[in-house]
Amino acid sequence: MKIVHKIILANLFDILLIALTGLFAYQNLQLLLTKLRYVEIADDLNASFLEIRISEKNFFLYHDATELVNIHNKLRESQNAMQSEREDIIRAIGEPNYRQLELCTQDYLEVINAAGQRGMNQESLQVRIREAGQRLREFADHITKLERANVNRIIAGSRNGLFISLVLILISALGISQLVSQRILKSLKEIEKVAHAISGGTFRKVHAVHPFHEPAWMEQLVSKLPLLRTFFTKKTPDELDSVMKAINSMSEELKQHEEMIIQSKKLASIGILTAGVAHELGNPLNNISMLAQAYTELYDDLGREERIEYMQKVEEETERIRDIVKNLLDFSKPKKPNRAEASINAVIQKSLSLVGNMLQVSNIEIDVHLADNLPHVLIDINQIQEVLINLITNAIQASSAGDELRIRSGLDDTGEHIQIAIQDTGRGIPPEFLPHVFDPFFTTKEAGGTGLGLFVSYGIIQNHQGTIQVQSEMGSGTCFTITLPVCRREETGG
């Protein structure tokens, strides 16, 4: 369901609620007005009935026949008033009550009329007059009280209704704003994380964030109403889903591009490797060839010793070729690492002890800072030691007496990788050479560099799912940074 549809739905709900509340309030008000109108009429009637009862009392006290006429006239007036307000009264108290009231009045009127015709001395008539008067007065009183209570009830009901509506509207407004903002904020956070990861070179995908699921009744409602279904099918992606889809496809494309770049780099390094191999093999091959040619050409002139020397040289050059081939096979088919859980600090210390003599001879200051309580790493200790010794040896060779070698270990920001930095204050690597330091057969050393050390180190670290990076500035030194993934408990089963 799209976010905009959710907002529309919530707004529709709120509007419906407000309209219902308004309608309810209006109806209550109408009813209230009717009841009040009746109470007004009833007050008039009650006043008339009270006067009638007073006249009745006077009649019984003084036997004044004019009182009977008064009662008769008042009753007629009341009847007329009731007749003229009939509609309003019926609306307020209902038809049965009205008829009852009408009956009481009529009954009373008939008794009064009978008294007027037959004289007032008749005992039973007096009783009937009293009874009818009392009944009328009581019934009118009862109805009026009832209606006042109704008025109070309606007012209280309206108050409660309004309060409940207000609460419901507030809840729904808060609910939808919470739902929408949570969905948007969480999604934005997820997108932000992915953007960070992408800028860091990890092309992961955004996972859709749904802090709240649409309740089941909503699905049922939507599935039952075809009109709603066109708007609110669950499969319709919302705006954030579209954004995430776009980010995911971007991430995917970046990943593919990076893979292409890596592939082309690989091809380039195969080219460099091939050229290197050709050159490395070309020299001993040429030597063997020249030895053989000279041997043939000078055979008669050569003494026995010289002939043996020539053949020994051929053998030496063959060995040279064999060594190159063996080394290449080692690099191209890396041995399966023999991994064990290890403390990187211990491996660093061990490597340092192995190059300690070289450090002393070179007169290079060493500054080691290893973080305490580092999590273990799952490594082939010999291979990682080879890498560290390689880097430390390079640093020593690039430094002069009095330079400093700094070695650091620690956790990276995410806590998922151990970082090892090997930094020298030596010559530095020219910027144009930096991209090639990990290429096979690349060396800047005057003599004795095979150009394979960093190439091999790179391969070892890659096999450990780690990274190795170099930063260098001419004149101020070089820093190699290795990251290795922290050993996870579940991977080691411990």
Next chain:
Amino acid sequence: MKGAKIIVIDDENIVGKMIKATFEKDGYHVETFLSAPPALARLKEEPFDVIITDLKMKGIDGMEVLRTVKKESPDIKVIMITAFASMDAAVEAVRGKVDDFFPKPFKIKDLKVCIERLLGG
């Protein structure tokens, strides 16, 4: 041209040794060096007819030897040898500037023919 004087510069000592052994049998005078600086110094002392130099060497490489020699004594013939099997960028750079070029491994006989041709003998 028998008696011609040749300098060989190659950090692989077998190259110089074998050229010396086979060429001196034919009457050439051959001096061998493992790097360029002493060879260039030797050139200042005496004139030579041919320089055979490796292309890829530590310090001063074959290209620089070629430039120096051609600048100071343009008559000296320079032959470049290299273990780069293919005609890559470095090889292309020396083509046309050197008098001849031999990729390793090469035939000593071919080298002799080449020198005889270059010296007009």
